[in-house]
Amino acid sequence: MPHDEGAGAAGVDFEQLWLRPTEPRRGRRPSFSREAITAAAVSLADAEGLEAVTMRRVAAQVGAGVMSLYSYAPDKETLLELMVDHVSGELTFTDPPSGEWRADLKSVAHLQRAHMLRHPWLPAALSTRRVPGPNTLAFLERVLSVLRPTGLDGAAKLEVFAQLTAFVAGHVAHEIAQAAVSQFPDRAAAEARYLAGVAADGCHPELAEALSAPGRTLTPEATFTRFLNRLIDGLDTDATHL
Template sequence: MPRGDGDGASGVDPQQLWLSPARPGRGRRPAFSRAAITVAAVALADAEGLDAVTIRRVAAGVGAGAMSLYSYAPDKATLLDLMVDHVSGELPTTRPLTGDWRADLKTVGRLQRELMLRHPWLPTALAARRTPGPRALDFVEYALAALRPTGLDGAAKLEVFSLLTGFVAGHVGHEVGRAAAAHTPDRAAAEARYLAAVAADGRHPELAEALASAGRPVTPEATFARFLDRLVDGLDTG
């Protein structure tokens, strides 16, 4: 029974989703495919955001009836899994590793950020993702290979990758939000006045000192690089 466009957990078994044929095995060959459905959903999310992605909207995008899509994606959660795995295919997995695990891990983080900025809905979708698909697992394999020189065991390497991915997703979500806020200068000015007033009230000396300290480059790239350095350089692999 299809679950429709709700955000609840899907009942689709990972093997059925990722290892089964990409189209229903019975009946006549349909005029669309799982790949076409996924591409349409990604295009819709890129253009209008994740909330715009519904089975009905995607079906309209491929010229199909909504009910016919349920054989491929019985609910929105499954559709999101397909979308995440599709865009994960944009991540390079054959780039040579340097053997410097910190440098290689920072490269992994930068690649993730670039992907998420191309698809700003991705951080939200990742939070609801369950079992990674084959393209996503290819990148996990690449990241784990980058961590091989650390000597960490497999479970610890997976934890490091999860930590990095969570950091990048959270940072990009904030970055996208700040970029949107930049289009409302009145709001930005109001926030600056508020922080200045709080810093001057005498009850927040640490904040006052931080706000008065010499500024650093505040471009999105420079900010991300500093945060990424602090995260990766501070990892303990002992």
């Protein structure tokens, strides 16, 4: 029987998923492709969020019976693996690394941010461990090549990649949440009044000083760039500190 749709990643057969992708797990070969199933699931998630992605909804999208989907996607966790790798195919580069690894890494992060904003479900999907498929591996290979001039060892390079991806995912999740809150200007005004009151109470001098500092450009792009610069410009590549 297929796994429950909420099954954990422990139930995913990664060798079957990535090394033998054309072999159905059981039964007759379906009349539709794994690509079509994955694309339908991505379309649903883009439009309605991950909660909308159920085997029943995806089956309806491709015009198939629910049970027939299990040949290639035996549970929702496997489907999520397919979805993440599917959209990772969009992470492409036209030029080779420049050799200026900090600048190149910042370009990678901006590419990731745009990618996650196109697919707002991605930060949540990436919050649990994913085993990279072919598209994700191609992107990882590029990032590792960007980091070659640092002289970091392989484990440290993988840690930098994980740190960068986690930063972008967390920032995008916050950015999406803030965009939703901005639709309620009364709430933003109430928050501003509250913080002004706190700053004036004499009990929070550090906060009062911080809030009195000159304002900065608060567009999402500018804010992301400032945070990203602090992260990457502060990366320590001294092997003695690792």
